Amino acid sequence: MGGTAIDTGELISIRWHGRGGQGAVTSAALVAQAAINEGKFAQAFPSFGPERRGAPVQAFVRISNKEPIRIRAEITEPDIVVVFDPRLLHIAKVTSGLKEGGTLVINTRRPLEDIEAEFGANWQLAIIDATTIARELLGVNIVNTTMIGALVRVTGVVKLESLLEPLKERFGHLAEKNINTMKRAYEETLVKESG
Amino acid sequence: MAKRVGIEVSVAIGEVVTMTNTDVIAAYPITPQTHIVEHPAKLAADGELDAEYIPVESEHSAMSACLGAAAAGARTFTATAGQGLELMHEVLYIASSMQLPVVMAVANRALSAPLSVWGDHSDAMAVRDTGWIQIFTENGQEVVDNILCAFRIAEDRGVLLPVMVNLDGFHLSHVIEPILLPEQSEVDAFLPPNDYPLPLDPAKPVTMGDFGPPFIYTEVKWAQEVNLRKSMETILKCWGEFDRIFKRCYHPVECYRSEDAEVLLLTMGSFSETAMTAIDRMRGEGKNIGLIRLRLWRPFPFDEIRNAVKDAEVLIVLDRALSFGGPGGPVSSEIRSALYNEDRRPKIVSFVGGLGGRDITVSGFQEMINRGIEISKTGSKHEFEIFGVRE
Numbered sequence: 001m002g003g004t005a006i007d008t009g010e011l012i013s014i015r016w017h018g019r020g021g022q023g024a025v026t027s028a029a030l031v032a033q034a035a036i037n038e039g040k041f042a043q044a045f046p047s048f049g050p051e052r053r054g055a056p057v058q059a060f061v062r063i064s065n066k067e068p069i070r071i072r073a074e075i076t077e078p079d080i081v082v083v084f085d086p087r088l089l090h091i092a093k094v095t096s097g098l099k100e101g102g103t104l105v106i107n108t109r110r111p112l113e114d115i116e117a118e119f120g121a122n123w124q125l126a127i128i129d130a131t132t133i134a135r136e137l138l139g140v141n142i143v144n145t146t147m148i149g150a151l152v153r154v155t156g157v158v159k160l161e162s163l164l165e166p167l168k169e170r171f172g173h174l175a176e177k178n179i180n181t182m183k184r185a186y187e188e189t190l191v192k193e194s195g
Numbered sequence: 196m197a198k199r200v201g202i203e204v205s206v207a208i209g210e211v212v213t214m215t216n217t218d219v220i221a222a223y224p225i226t227p228q229t230h231i232v233e234h235p236a237k238l239a240a241d242g243e244l245d246a247e248y249i250p251v252e253s254e255h256s257a258m259s260a261c262l263g264a265a266a267a268g269a270r271t272f273t274a275t276a277g278q279g280l281e282l283m284h285e286v287l288y289i290a291s292s293m294q295l296p297v298v299m300a301v302a303n304r305a306l307s308a309p310l311s312v313w314g315d316h317s318d319a320m321a322v323r324d325t326g327w328i329q330i331f332t333e334n335g336q337e338v339v340d341n342i343l344c345a346f347r348i349a350e351d352r353g354v355l356l357p358v359m360v361n362l363d364g365f366h367l368s369h370v371i372e373p374i375l376l377p378e379q380s381e382v383d384a385f386l387p388p389n390d391y392p393l394p395l396d397p398a399k400p401v402t403m404g405d406f407g408p409p410f411i412y413t414e415v416k417w418a419q420e421v422n423l424r425k426s427m428e429t430i431l432k433c434w435g436e437f438d439r440i441f442k443r444c445y446h447p448v449e450c451y452r453s454e455d456a457e458v459l460l461l462t463m464g465s466f467s468e469t470a471m472t473a474i475d476r477m478r479g480e481g482k483n484i485g486l487i488r489l490r491l492w493r494p495f496p497f498d499e500i501r502n503a504v505k506d507a508e509v510l511i512v513l514d515r516a517l518s519f520g521g522p523g524g525p526v527s528s529e530i531r532s533a534l535y536n537e538d539r540r541p542k543i544v545s546f547v548g549g550l551g552g553r554d555i556t557v558s559g560f561q562e563m564i565n566r567g568i569e570i571s572k573t574g575s576k577h578e579f580e581i582f583g584v585r586e
Contacts, residue, residue, distance in 0.1 A: 036201030044371040070468035073554035
């Protein structure tokens, strides 16, 4: 599990594709905070601009075990891409610049074979039916914590337990539900290795 | 011990402003400054911040309210960006010429039209001559540290000038990154209480900002100029004291791998960090290239700049603002002017780039440096080039 950058502790770049209101920006922030709490260096930021609910948005995370992160530009060549909304697969170039051997994490109900047929064997593919999990456990289609569970399962960029504190701080009385959502997604994520 | 937290830079500013025991915050929200004032506004509303938060109807009013508060001896903070800073413009002069130690964070933003909420330095450059001390920062830690320093510098009896701390809109304001937040005891040890020498007091009335007829106006302006230049001593002393307590050191001009460099790039603000990586790559290719980062914009560090670039053959300057119909960007223009009478000086190549939030990547900086070297050899019929522009 995990690509080379993750194994060597080099800079890891994650690009998140969602829609305004789905929590892509929140997810990016939580993962960065978990990494920082682990003593790593990390940076999270949204695609800069006026926020509009429902419009395609991006968020970015960089994580490094070794040194402070000095690059201050949007991520054009990610190691990992996380897609919050299955319909974005066809309106945004979500795989743009995704490195060979990188990881694509998708919220979808489609079977893994379908996704593999569409995206090929260059990338490690991971799918999760995040919308169903979020609707069942949270009662809303906000898949931020679900997608974190899937990301952590497939990449191990941070430890699942490192997310507990940031989630508690962010969600207050809703934290427990979100932690359960994240854990269930972690369990249910399906992975197809590259190559 | 300072606490290392993953926090949005804007929120971290609010945290540290809270620790300074600020008395008055008057602000009007504008992207990308909004989170900077949202956080203390909430703390004040929740009773967790013992400060007067004045939600004004415009930036002109925000700065006006800050003047009154500072004149009454209150520790005063505000923040703005872009058009908001421009709406404050005329009031900014009053703060500096009346020696009112207001501290302001500016989340640097491009100016309209077309409407842009994204970052560049046009807003800061437009208020260059308002008499404020102006500091530029490169990352969240530097922002937080220099907000703290700004209060100490502004309120120093030998200075009493407003201080602007510039941070790139979005590129810094909206980034979550690890920041060491100081302990309250450290802040208390570093920042003495504000002791404004002649506060407004009904019991002891004074007149402030009175008429300055021709017989005295020039002398007042000269005194203001002398005072701003002299503030350099206090700024250096403050950064030295900050280093003693917090073990992080700041200088008016900072150098990166520049000692033996034949070619230097000069930047301001957060893009400097991306540029460093470009310098590392080019050094790896055996090229003698270094970086100069201008932190203190006013008072301008003439001696430090001259000293930092004197041995280089080429100095490539990046401006993130445009002086229309003029000599290129304001930074480049000022550096040319500072070096003109020097016996030894590098050739200067000017670029304008990163306008309205456009990224300059690591390879972008490499390309800019290579192009700059080329121009230094062949010359150019243009005063400057806009990096990456589509014509």
